[in-house]
Amino acid sequence: MATNTTTGTQVPSKGGFPAFKVETFGSQLLWLAIAFGLLYYLMSRHIAPRIGGILEERSGRIAADLAAAQSMKAEADAATASYEKSLAEARANAQAIAAETRAKINGASDSERKSLEAKLAADLSSSEAKIAEARTAAMGNVRSIAVDATHAIVERLAGAKAEAARVEAAVDAALKH
Amino acid sequence: MADPIKQFELVHLVPLKIGGADFGFTNSALHMFIAVGVTAAFLLLTTTGRNLVPGRLQSMAELSYEFIAGTVRQAAGTEGMKFFPLVFSIFMFVLFGNLIGMIPGAFTVTSHIIVTAALALLVITTVIIYGIMKHGTHWFALFAPAGLPKAILPVIVVIEVISFLSRPISLSLRLFGNMTAGHIALKVFAGFAVAMVGAGAVGIAGATLPIFMITALTAFEFLVAVLQAYVFTILTCIYLNDALHPGHH
Numbered sequence: 001m002a003t004n005t006t007t008g009t010q011v012p013s014k015g016g017f018p019a020f021k022v023e024t025f026g027s028q029l030l031w032l033a034i035a036f037g038l039l040y041y042l043m044s045r046h047i048a049p050r051i052g053g054i055l056e057e058r059s060g061r062i063a064a065d066l067a068a069a070q071s072m073k074a075e076a077d078a079a080t081a082s083y084e085k086s087l088a089e090a091r092a093n094a095q096a097i098a099a100e101t102r103a104k105i106n107g108a109s110d111s112e113r114k115s116l117e118a119k120l121a122a123d124l125s126s127s128e129a130k131i132a133e134a135r136t137a138a139m140g141n142v143r144s145i146a147v148d149a150t151h152a153i154v155e156r157l158a159g160a161k162a163e164a165a166r167v168e169a170a171v172d173a174a175l176k177h
Numbered sequence: 178m179a180d181p182i183k184q185f186e187l188v189h190l191v192p193l194k195i196g197g198a199d200f201g202f203t204n205s206a207l208h209m210f211i212a213v214g215v216t217a218a219f220l221l222l223t224t225t226g227r228n229l230v231p232g233r234l235q236s237m238a239e240l241s242y243e244f245i246a247g248t249v250r251q252a253a254g255t256e257g258m259k260f261f262p263l264v265f266s267i268f269m270f271v272l273f274g275n276l277i278g279m280i281p282g283a284f285t286v287t288s289h290i291i292v293t294a295a296l297a298l299l300v301i302t303t304v305i306i307y308g309i310m311k312h313g314t315h316w317f318a319l320f321a322p323a324g325l326p327k328a329i330l331p332v333i334v335v336i337e338v339i340s341f342l343s344r345p346i347s348l349s350l351r352l353f354g355n356m357t358a359g360h361i362a363l364k365v366f367a368g369f370a371v372a373m374v375g376a377g378a379v380g381i382a383g384a385t386l387p388i389f390m391i392t393a394l395t396a397f398e399f400l401v402a403v404l405q406a407y408v409f410t411i412l413t414c415i416y417l418n419d420a421l422h423p424g425h426h
Contacts (some may be wrong), residue, residue: 018185018289019357025291026198027187031206032295039213039270044262047220051242054227054235061229 139175146171181364185288185357205292208284212273220269241269245410252414253421260417263303267296268410275356275402279395287405288356290349297345300413308420319423348412355405359398366390 018024147168154162191202220241223234231239245265249257271287278285286292308316320337321330369387373380 017182018187019353020290021187023199024187024203024289027193027200027203028205028289028291029295030200031202031209032292035206035209035213036266036270036296036299038210039216040262040266042213042217042221043266043269047217047224048242048262048265050224050227051220051239054224054231055239055243057227058229 143171143175146175181361181368184284184360184364204284205286205289208274208277208286209270209292212270212277212286215273215277216269248407248411249414249417252411253418256421257414257417260303260414263299264410264413264417267300267413268406271296271352271409272403272406275406276399278356278360279399279402285356285360287352288360290353293349293353294345296352296409297349300348300416301345304416304420307417308423311420312423316420316423319419344412344416348409348416352405352409355401359394359401363391363394363398366394 150167150171151162151164154160154167187203187205189201189203190207193200193202219234220238223232223238226232226235228235242265245268246258246261249261249264253260274286274292277283278288308319320334320341322333322337325333366387370384370391373384373387376383
């Protein structure tokens with residue numbers, strides 16, 4: 001593969017394998033020292049610091065970005081927590097207000113109902129008393145009418161006046177049934 | 178058949194002699210600078226924007242950085258990151274040294290033992306110097322694992338020292354051997370194909386076999402090029418760990 005097409009004068013030698021020709025060592029060592037020295041200089045002064053710097057800057061940047069993201073996430077978490085806290089407070093307030101209102105309304109309607117019931121009960125009992133009074137009065141009237149009617153019926157049928165005490169006793173017995 | 182060894186020959190582009198010794202600028206040196214240039218272009222030009230959200234090329238540069246950084250951290254711990262420029266330089270240099278060698282006509286820098294040995298010695302020297310600087314004589318506890326019976330200690334110390342010293346050898350030979358062998362194999366099969374085509378119609382039909390082989394080997398060589406760069410790098414990290422933490426292994 002690596003055919004030596006470079007033109008120039010061949011290094012004078014006595015033949016043999018090129019890599020073992022001691023007379024070429026001096027030149028190779030000198031130029032290797034210069035070439036490798038140059039490479040080492042470039043490497044230690046320019047290449048390694050530059051690429052190392054790039055990589056460091058990148059990892060620093062990534063770390064900084066991650067830290068920033070972390071702090072933003074923490075902020076967002078705090079905001080969420082405070083939002084949830086105020087939401088819970090508001091909900092508790094609303095429930096308290098609702099309970100209070102409900103209690104107030106319940107109390108008002110209860111007392112109203114009680115007074116109404118009392119009034120109704122009073123009306124009912126007074127009405128019942130009136131009815132009983134009227135009933136007694138009506139019953140009294142029924143008796144005197146029945147007594148009069150009995151007197152009239154007896155007088156017409158028998159043609160004689162009936163004994164008042166007996167008529168009253170008969171009417172009372174009939175009314176009892 | 179073309180000489181499969183010729184691809185490893187050094188060629189002077191700019192001759193240079195210092196005190197009689199040859200320090201000429203060769204095709205190898207040129208390819209070293211190409212590898213350095215490609216690495217620098219790949220890692221520097223793609224990151225000039227320093228974009229927070231990377232584009233494709235910047236992403237590739239970042240991925241290679243993070244890949245090697247991860248390897249260093251895993252093998253040598255976070256303290257190992259002080260060696261990161263060295264490890265990343267080695268990885269990129271070996272990787273592009275290997276990969277540029279896959280371009281036809283290009284020279285493979287890492288196919289020369291002196292280059293891989295120099296890199297391996299750089300690693301092991303760093304381990305020794307940093308280890309002694311940081312831990313003083315305690316660093317030599319690396320060769321004497323704790324909790325061993327006194328009787329076998331001398332044997333273990335000898336084994337540990339030999340194993341330590343063989344590290345740069347195995348590190349350099351592994352890379353050199355892989356690169357050299359792969360390129361020779363490719364060249365040999367390519368030589369077969371060329372030779373068979375010269376043998377007429379039957380030869381042309383038969384040449385498809387080595388061509389298939391070259392195709393498969395080329396894919397395999399790309400794998401080897403990347404894998405060996407990674408192996409060199411991870412072993413570097415493991416050895417550097419000994420400089421940082423002698424005694425825990």
